[in-house]
Amino acid sequence: GGSQHGIDSDSLRALFASSMSQLYKSEVPLYGDLLDIVADVNGDMMIQHPSLVSDDEISRLNVERHGAVRVGTPAELAFLSRIFRVLGMRSVGYYDLWADAGLPIHSTAFRPIGSTELMKNPFRIFCSLLRIELIGDLETRQLAERLLASRRIASPRCVELLEKLEASIKPGEADNGDDILRVPHFLAVPREDALEFIEECLQIFKWHSHTNVSKADYELLKTAHPLVADIVSFRGPHINHLTPRTLDIDEVQREMGRRGIDAKEIVEGPPPRINPIYLRQTSFHALSEQVSFSNPFDSSARVSGHHTARFGEIEQRGQALTGKGADLYDEVMRAVHRSKFDLERDQARKASSEEYMAILRREFDNRFTDDADEIRRQGLGFFRYRIVGDARTMSPRVSSGLDEEGNNVLESLIRSGNVVAEPIVFEDFLPASAAGIFQSNLKGPSSPASSTASSDARKAATKSESEEAKKRLEAAVGTPLLDPFELYSKQEVGSLEAVAKAAGLGAI
Ligand code: OOG
Ligand code: NI
Structure with missing residues (x-):
């Protein structure tokens, strides 16, 4: 019954988010452990500091996640963008990870944008597109192109259902009459179609241990860059991590240590503060997973091997910074890097994570007020x-x-x-942290990250090249990057x- 009632896109997004979480928990049990740790820590924090979170946050905190996927072609991105749109998610921001970190991709984040929608379910997906033109070696590039041209990431049924949902969109009242805030609110399709659509979408993001490539081709792709192998060798864009939100990331980090989970050494982003800003993130390292390659000499046999890509991440979200606050943040971070550089030069060895954290705390204490009222008066935060x-x-x-x-x-x-x-809570991502998360997960034991082009060539990439790349990503997404x-x-x-x-x- 209830076929004619349809479903609103916020509810469908909430269902998608929880289904993805279930899926990832079944695929990566360690992610389930992280959820347990985070739920414990959040519960304790709310009891100890009852005024720490607003009512809105209490209601969204324990379902709040972000995930990440990586696609191979503009057409694949265009398709995912349509899926996310019916789920009430819009593309926000541009992340040039080539200019920032030498990774052969660029990214945007799909997320709800209205306050009500964010409160109902803030699910976000960090979505990266391979920049295939950055694969220097011609043979490898052509191999990647061939593999991507021959795959279909979604089933015909998924495409059919998506078209049906799109045709049913009843735009809601645009907030403030402003068009950019216009997102689908209601999907007037039979409930069962909407539910089947979510099932079909999950198929796109699930893990496939059977790869489409031979071991030799896989190695070739990995030599270009481990990300290239991850994006190109599989049937589709498996979800590579899902991230719950914690109220105390340092405690989660310590608990990971106590449980012997192989966590990243340093929490990315700002130091711990009374008034948290932006985003702090840490992760456990990507797992080495069993995969099977095709056998060029015997199509009935498979060749076994390993692939390292999927991991778990935790984040603590703080206040969104204004342009002025963001500039100050960048300035303080530059000072942090200078101090770290000086220290390493003086003692002729790398700074330990404790030394790094001490520098981070000191520079922020000195330069970025931790008083909420001061943050407001100085116009640093929203x-x-x-x-x-x-x-x-x-x-x-x-x-x-x-x-x-x-x-x-x-x-x-x-x-x-x-x-x-x-x-106002920061709902986006930090380029430097994203780069750090990528990098810490690319160095699997047998896969030293190798650069696709020399860093000199990359540094020569100008601002206008970055603008050009952004336009191409925007064209693929099909709607403005907000x-x-x-x-x-x-x-x-x-x-x-x-x-x-x-x-x-x-x-x-
Ligand atoms: C995305 C890494 C970036 C974050 O939280 O900054 C990211 C990826 O590994 O595909 O998720
Ligand atoms: Ni992430």
Whole structure:
């Protein structure tokens, strides 16, 4: 029954996210262990610090995940982009991992963008596209092209269902009448079609231990770059990690150690802070998994081997930074790298992870205020403003004897406790951390990461080349890569307008 009722895209996304999580847990049991650790730590943190998370966060925290996939061609990306769109996810941001880290890919993140949608289920996918033109060796490049040209990542039924869902989209009311926030809200298809669609999508992202290539070809692809082998050798873009969100990443890191899980040495991103900013991430190293290669001499026999790509990651999310905050962050990070470089030169050995963490803490302590109110006054982070209590009883007091200038009204409302400013959570990714996560997982025991082109050639890549690459990724995605800063700013401005309206003020 209920066939005619359809389903909203937020619910379908929530179902997709939990189904993916189930799938990955069955494929990588260590990911299940991570979920257990994170749930324990989050529970303890909420008890110890009840005001640490907002109501919205409590409701989304334990289902919150991000995942990552890597595709081989613009057509594959275009197809995934359509899938994510019916799930209410839009492409946000551009990550040039070639310019940043010498990896032969570039990426965007698909995620919900409205506050309500984010609260219902914030599932995000970091999606990378191979830049096949960066494979220097002609023979390897042609091999990769051949393999990619001959594969279909989705079943005909998946394509059919996707078309049906797309045709049924009833766009919701656009927030603020602004078109970029327009996402599908309701899919007027029979419920069973929507559920079958999710099943078909899972088939795209599941692991296939049978590869399409011979061992020799696999080795050739891996010599170009381990990422090339991972992207090209399989039937489709297996999900390579899923990441739960924790409230205390340092505790999760320690617990991984206690359980003997092979974790990355350093937590990427900013140091621990009272007012967390951006994103801190760590992971356990990619597992070496049994795969089988085709046998060019006997098509009925398979050749066994290993592939290293899939891992588990944990993240702690903090406040989204404004352009000014992001610039300051980058400046502090540069100072961190300079200090680390100086230390390593002076003591003629690599800095330990403790030494690195000490530098990180020191530079942030010195240069990036950890006071929420200061962050707000200096315009370093985005906030959501909310009226506490009854707006009608406060507006007469506000309008008496106050400066006409908007900010002052707001400041006095905050000081009097009538308005609170809550940090807006960072929903995106950090290029440097993404690079660090990629790199720490490419060095499997038998697979030293080898560069696709010399780093000199890469450094010569200009800003305009990066712009060009971005346009090509955008063309494949089929919709604009949205600017994360603009999205956070819209949330902040929207909340201020709501405060002004409720309090009967003019513009704040
Ligand atoms: C994506 C790595 C980046 C993150 O959290 O920054 C990432 C990948 O390994 O495909 O997921
Ligand atoms: Ni990740």
